[in-house]
Amino acid sequence: MTATKPQPRAQQSDYVICPICNRGKLFYQDGDAEDDPIILILPGSKRKARHHTKCDVCRNQVGFTIKN
Numbered sequence: 001m002t003a004t005k006p007q008p009r010a011q012q013s014d015y016v017i018c019p020i021c022n023r024g025k026l027f028y029q030d031g032d033a034e035d036d037p038i039i040l041i042l043p044g045s046k047r048k049a050r051h052h053t054k055c056d057v058c059r060n061q062v063g064f065t066i067k068n
């Protein structure tokens with residue numbers, strides 16, 4: 001028996017979750033988009049982030065950059 005049910009495209013996991021507290025939703029990400037994925041850069045990382053956003057839950061600033 002083969003069930004080929006189409007996978008739901010829009011899911012709650014489309015939010016990029018804060019890597020520090022694992023609770024805050026940093027921003028929404030459309031899983032259907034063909035754009036390059038975002039790389040999160042934690043505070044203290046050697047890598048310099050071009051963009052920054054702040055987590056509403058833990059108030060930490062999380063950097064991110066677009067992979068290309």
Ligand SMILES: [Zn+2]
Nearest residue numbers: 018021055058
């Ligand atoms: Zn957080």
